[in-house]
Amino acid sequence: MQKLIEGIHHFQSNLFSPQRELFERLAGGQNPEALFITCSDSRINPNLITQTQPGELFILRNAGNIIPPHGAANGGEGATIEFAVAGLGVQDIIVCGHSHCGAMNGLLHPESLKDLPAMTAWLSHAEATRRIMREKYFDRMGAAQLTTAVEENVLVQLENLRTHPAVAARLARGKLKLHAWVYKIELGKVFAYDPEQGQFVPVAEALPGPVPPAARLSPAHAI
DSSP: OHHHHHHHHHIIIIIIGGGHHHHHHHTTOOOOSEEEEEEOOTTOOHHHHHTOOTTSEEEEEETTSOOOOTTSOOSSHHHHHHIIIIISOOSEEEEEEETTOHHHHHHHOGGGGTTOHHHHHHGGGGHHHHHHHHHHSTTOOHHHHHHHHHHHHHHHHHHHHTTSHHHHHHHHTTOOEEEEEEEETTTTEEEEEETTTTEEEETTTSOSSOOOTTOOOOTTOOO
16 A cells, blocks of 8 residues: 555656646546546556556456446446447447456356356356357467457457447447457557458557457467
């Protein structure tokens, strides 16, 4: 806790004061450019990765960057998505998974969650990912298996996202774009799904534009 308290003092003394005008403007309201959905993992910092300022990203975090389909859960995910899209008018939604994801490892190895019933129940919203891994990638093991699960889960969660009424309405009007990203912690690199190649490629190399419905990985994908 002492480190956190010292950090607050540092923020107030060295960071807030030079940007006081920015924070005073933000006190009057927010106008974020994108909704960024990612994992709760402490190694992920959306603002650091994207080099964005306060007020530029509306962030939703949970274990496994999971988006329950509309009506499937009573958590805050649906309300957050609705507010970002219908209330704040974000034009882009990014679902960002990451390497070495504990939630995806638990999905692949449910025996490791025997003492975590709430986590087990939560991962039911990624059941499609688990089944895809079992039936399509049954021969993959270890790090390759986990990497593939992270990628497939991002695409599965985009499908779930499309079931939310506010998202569906804005997509139908062409006012919203969906993006699939994976952050590789050890490389400090972000990979984006490229529909033409059917795989995740360095974000600078990905074709611009949204991820189409029912996006899938190609058999030869790898990051």
